[in-house]
Amino acid sequence: MTVDQVINLDDDLPKEVIIEDKQAQEQLRLISELDKDDRAIIFKMIDKMLTSKKFKEFFKKNVASL
Numbered sequence: 001m002t003v004d005q006v007i008n009l010d011d012d013l014p015k016e017v018i019i020e021d022k023q024a025q026e027q028l029r030l031i032s033e034l035d036k037d038d039r040a041i042i043f044k045m046i047d048k049m050l051t052s053k054k055f056k057e058f059f060k061k062n063v064a065s066l
Contacts (some may be wrong), residue, residue, distance in 0.1 A: 031042055 031039060034042070
């Protein structure tokens with residue numbers, strides 16, 4: 001029995017994810033060429049932006065319910 005069979009007991013294998021946005025794909029390729037510290041900085045900035053966005057949405061939703 002393979003690992004895929006154990007994880008996906010209903011025999012549905014995961015589908016391959018294909019990035020359709022060529023610009024994003026190129027940016028990811030270029031980011032992967034950066035040194036470790038620069039990559040870490042970029043990913044920290046992205047995480048910070050996403051966290052801020054989620055917090056703002058959460059705050060708006062909860063203030064609206066008051």
